[in-house]
Amino acid sequence: MVGVIGLGYVGLPLATAFAEAGFPVLGFDTDPSKVEALRAGRCYIRHLDAGRLAALVADGRLEPTTDLDRLGEPDALLLCVPTPLTPQREPDLSFVRSTAEAVARRLRPGQLVILESTTYPGTTEEVLRPALEAGGLAAEEDFLLAYSPEREDPGNPVHSTRSTPKVVGGMGAASRDAAVALYETIVPRVVAVSSPFLVEATTPTENIFRAVNIALVNELKLVFDRMGIDVWEVLDAAATKPFGFMRFDPGPGWGGHCIPVDPFYLSWKAREHGQTARFVELAGEVNVQMPEHVVGKVLRALNDRGKPVRGSRVLVLGLAYKKNVDDPRESPAFEVIDRLLGLGARVSYHDPFIPKAPAMRTWPELPAMESVALTAETLQGADAVVLITDHEGVDYALVAEHAPLVIDTRGVYREARANVVKA
Numbered sequence: 001m002v003g004v005i006g007l008g009y010v011g012l013p014l015a016t017a018f019a020e021a022g023f024p025v026l027g028f029d030t031d032p033s034k035v036e037a038l039r040a041g042r043c044y045i046r047h048l049d050a051g052r053l054a055a056l057v058a059d060g061r062l063e064p065t066t067d068l069d070r071l072g073e074p075d076a077l078l079l080c081v082p083t084p085l086t087p088q089r090e091p092d093l094s095f096v097r098s099t100a101e102a103v104a105r106r107l108r109p110g111q112l113v114i115l116e117s118t119t120y121p122g123t124t125e126e127v128l129r130p131a132l133e134a135g136g137l138a139a140e141e142d143f144l145l146a147y148s149p150e151r152e153d154p155g156n157p158v159h160s161t162r163s164t165p166k167v168v169g170g171m172g173a174a175s176r177d178a179a180v181a182l183y184e185t186i187v188p189r190v191v192a193v194s195s196p197f198l199v200e201a202t203t204p205t206e207n208i209f210r211a212v213n214i215a216l217v218n219e220l221k222l223v224f225d226r227m228g229i230d231v232w233e234v235l236d237a238a239a240t241k242p243f244g245f246m247r248f249d250p251g252p253g254w255g256g257h258c259i260p261v262d263p264f265y266l267s268w269k270a271r272e273h274g275q276t277a278r279f280v281e282l283a284g285e286v287n288v289q290m291p292e293h294v295v296g297k298v299l300r301a302l303n304d305r306g307k308p309v310r311g312s313r314v315l316v317l318g319l320a321y322k323k324n325v326d327d328p329r330e331s332p333a334f335e336v337i338d339r340l341l342g343l344g345a346r347v348s349y350h351d352p353f354i355p356k357a358p359a360m361r362t363w364p365e366l367p368a369m370e371s372v373a374l375t376a377e378t379l380q381g382a383d384a385v386v387l388i389t390d391h392e393g394v395d396y397a398l399v400a401e402h403a404p405l406v407i408d409t410r411g412v413y414r415e416a417r418a419n420v421v422k423a
């Protein structure tokens with residue numbers, strides 16, 4: 001039996017993959033509303049196949065539970081709990097620690113424990129191992145311990161949990177081999193490396209690569225904007241080079257639970273070794289200033305039309321951090337909304353996948369908001385539409401036809417239009 005702890009964006013697809021591979025799966029989550037939803041056949045993550053999931057639950061192949069006393073039942077336990085940053089942008093391992101303590105109390109000989117959460121090099125050895133061994137059993141001798149982080153790309157139409165190779169590092173050969181054998185049942189390729197430590201360095205490398213490249217195109221956007229050059233036209237042209245160039249697109253900032261978070265796990269750990277991860281810090285500096293740039297564009301465009309931002313009606317189009325997902329975590333939309341509200345604008349939003357703006361840990365003061373319908377009337381009633389997320393299926397022709405002003409942060413409108421400002 002496989003146990004998955006944390007049934008979120010990572011844990012739920014993983015639990016599904018193991019259930020479909022024929023394992024009985026026990027899915028643990030401390031949030032009773034998630035467990036109730038799954039038991040009732042409802043899926044709270046839009047891009048997952050709700051029908052498939054409901055069938056697995058109905059057949060008893062995937063059993064969701066809040067009962068941590070059952071942690072001793074599965075042969076393998078996969079920890080998929082959050083690893084956020086503190087308000088001071090330092091690693092917050094409280095979820096990993098509390099989960100490890102809960103597991104340690106029920107750990108039995110022979111169990112395989114695998115950490116899937118993204119973290120800094122050293123977590124498995126320095127944090128997880130002692131917490132688990134506090135129960136009296138020894139890693140590699142009595143129980144098995146490995147690290148293998150998820151490489152989930154929510155909404156990716158090509159790559160899923162089941163098609164993406166997994167990298168695995170074990171506390172010793174027995175742990176490594178057990179983890180490899182387990183993952184080989186659900187993914188096409190498992191790459192075993194020398195230690196958990198090495199895998200813990202691999203994931204930040206993958207995420208920093210993205211963070212830095214996103215910062216690079218965002219900075220180029222600022223530079224080209226000043227020079228009157230359309231960055232999207234430049235990227236379309238550059239992307240015709242068949243080698244030595246990989247396209248990244250600029251936007252209103254960065255978002256999601258990985259890219260704006262994980263790189264800082266490594267830079268924090270690097271400081272302990274007297275080293276500064278300058279590219280990480282620089283990527284952060286560039287990306288976090290993008291919402292301010294967007295708001296500046298809104299101010300200037302309204303000003304050009306003789307309108308002050310105070311009292312203007314601004315419709316934010318898209319709350320999710322990227323297109324076609326319902327995940328608003330770390331979305332730059334919230335900072336744009338917060339700043340516009342602070343300037344006295346009357347802000348509403350439309351997101352087809354997020355009917356109600358959830359309460360955000362980092363934006364506790366934002367008022368409760370619900371997605372408004374995207375109609376000719378709503379668009380005509382707005383002084384400005386700020387396009388933050390380029391979801392497919394949104395009628396962008398309707399937007400351009402009826403909105404008096406559109407601030408486009410995603411390059412949706414390639415042709416020049418009098419009422420569209422690229423930001």
Ligand SMILES: NC(=O)c1ccc[n+]([C@@H]2O[C@H](COP(=O)([O-])OP(=O)(O)OC[C@H]3O[C@@H](n4cnc5c(N)ncnc54)[C@H](O)[C@@H]3O)[C@@H](O)[C@H]2O)c1
Nearest residue numbers: 006007008009010029030031080081082083117118150152
């Ligand atoms: N979202 C991604 O695409 C992605 C990709 C790669 C890696 N990761 C990493 O995977 C980890 C999980 O991310 P996520 O996006 O799935 O988070 P998430 O917030 O969607 O899910 C985490 C779940 O864990 C539950 N939880 C919290 N504490 C718990 C506990 N003590 N016991 C049981 N359940 C608990 C929460 O209720 C939540 O449902 C993070 O470390 C993240 O960095 C995420």
